[in-house]
Amino acid sequence: xxxxxxxxxxxxxxxxxxxxxxxxxxxxxxxxxxxxxxxxxxxxxxxxxxxxxxxxxxxxxxxxxxxxxxxxxxxxxxxxxxxxxxxxxxxxxxxxxxxxxxxxxxxxxxxxxxxxxxxxxxxxxxxxxxxxxxxxxxxxxxxxxxxxxxxxxxxxxxxx
Numbered sequence: 001x002x003x004x005x006x007x008x009x010x011x012x013x014x015x016x017x018x019x020x021x022x023x024x025x026x027x028x029x030x031x032x033x034x035x036x037x038x039x040x041x042x043x044x045x046x047x048x049x050x051x052x053x054x055x056x057x058x059x060x061x062x063x064x065x066x067x068x069x070x071x072x073x074x075x076x077x078x079x080x081x082x083x084x085x086x087x088x089x090x091x092x093x094x095x096x097x098x099x100x101x102x103x104x105x106x107x108x109x110x111x112x113x114x115x116x117x118x119x120x121x122x123x124x125x126x127x128x129x130x131x132x133x134x135x136x137x138x139x140x141x142x143x144x145x146x147x148x149x150x151x152x153x154x155x156x157x158x159x160x
Contacts (some may be wrong), residue, residue: 006051011036013158015044016054020152023056059149062096067112069119070141074105078132082107085133094122105136 014034018025027045031038048054062068077085089095089109097110113119119140127135 006053007159008048008053008157009159010155011040012044012048012053013153013155015041016048016152019045019054019056062112066114069113069116070144071111071113071119071123071138072141073109073111073123073127073138074101074136075107075109075127076105076134076136077107081130081132085130094118110141 011034014036015030018030018033027038027041030036030045031041034041036044045054045056049056062070086098086107089098094111094113095109096112097108099108100106101108111119111122113122123135123138127133
């Protein structure tokens with residue numbers, strides 16, 4: 001089993017759960033909801049952010065901007081072009097997730113498009129034209145049921 005990088009306690013757990021409900025929730029309200037001193041809440045939030053345990057960020061809903069055509073694409077990318085291809089993917093506004101893989105595919109990307117035609121062109125025309133990049137397989141995603149921005153650690157991950 002993987003070792004935890006840092007230990008967090010039940011107070012951190014309570015604060016994280018409150019922030020998951022509303023990342024803009026004032027420290028005073030978190031304190032009232034958790035029974036923890038407001039100054040402690042502020043300090044704990046700063047520590048959680050500084051340690052990298054949480055990020056207070058904006059989550060954009062692609063659906064609200066018309067990005068309804070989603071595909072997960074598994075790729076085999078030659079080592080000679082791997083780094084430059086990853087950098088190109090980071091700059092591509094249709095690529096929203098990049099992960100290194102094992103097995104036949106060594107790169108996985110999630111893409112979002114305004115239309116099925118744009119998605120088709122990217123998968124069938126753009127990617128195959130890139131030297132050293134092979135589409136191993138892809139999945140058209142009609143509906144995302146559960147996403148990373150909804151995930152939380154379980155209470156047992158926190159010490160008493």
